[in-house]
Amino acid sequence: MEGLLAGDDAAIRALYARFSRPVYTMGLRLLGSREAAEELTQDVFVTAWRKAARFDPQRGRLSTWLMTIAHNQAIDRLRRETGVTRPKLVLVDEVPESAQSVDEELLLERDAALRAIASLSDAERRLVTRTYFRGMTAREISEDDGIPLGTVKTRLRSALIKVRQANQQKETP
């Protein structure tokens, strides 16, 4: 216990073993280089340690909290470094399931992601991709597409509600 509170190797390594791959994947897919992905991974675990006091298990799972930190940091960097060419996004439903994906937790998360993607229309998928993976705000999309800001916000909300319903249906068969 004392070892863990003092920053014990085993505890940190347990957290790293569980989450390093999805965090690194997010960095590599969104930012486009190994160097950036490694920096993101290190920053995410350091930030998690700094913000540990804010984590509330009643408000969500550890995986959600940690991946939200990873996503926010990746998006901050995307928005800060304008003009950089980013790699084409490749989502889990576009590649065959990896034989290496044996971690049960990861498989469950992947299933939830596949359900989320499948629940959206092509237009909603494109909209979510531009916000969640490219960091575009509703106002930027509204200006790019020439549609009212309120319409973009309504569509984003509708897409998220669809995802929520898809996940709820899975949880309560």
Next chain:
Amino acid sequence: MNCTAVREGLPEFALGVSPADDTSSIELHVETCAACRKEAIDLQRAAASFSYALAPIETPAPELEDRVVNAVRALARPTSRARARGRRTGAALLAAAIVVAGIGVGTVFAGRQEFLRLQAAQNATSNYDTANRFADVVGGLDPTAKVRTGTLTAPKGPGSGAAFTIMSPVVEDRLVVIMSDLGDVALPLSVSISDAKGHRFDMGEIRHLDTAGGWTFARLANASLRGFVDVAVRDARGHVVLRGTLQSQSTPTSSP
């Protein structure tokens, strides 16, 4: 921000692309509005589904693990007693999270009693965190305002809290007290704030607590709160159930 404006901004907030000003306002609102908080959590969970939607390409280089462990370990190494206390709380909460997530280090805890202790520690930290975020937003809205914050602790029994005062040259001074885990205290509770000379303002009563034994109390003062830093919450019998001292800087303080 009212509920309608918050609801409109929640999808962007959940997707992590909310403009900075909106993010602060939404965070502040959902701390005190249960309905909007539920909506925010639901949408955030939905958005989080996408965090695993990127197809894995390759595993990180093996040496990255040591870099990360060393970076976190360096952060966890305290440089002063105060920092050590804060970091221990943070580490304990992270440890609790690991246990909740069931990822294999559950044996570090002795059992339920230890877990409950950590939950109480988390609530205390969360109260202080909330108070500081309130204070940050208020400070941003009114740069002329002076804000004091601090934690509240229970001299005996369960309970924790945080409080802050806002002293402004343009509007009435006010006191906000956030409390939790008070258990079976005798209601109503009375809230007061005193200065170093023993002058005391009785700020009002709390007649109900929520199911978690918590409440957020906010009152305007009919006189200046300058110099008033000692906050006390008493039960119906006059026993102090929470107390603490506020400070100008954002350093948590607590009664011994």
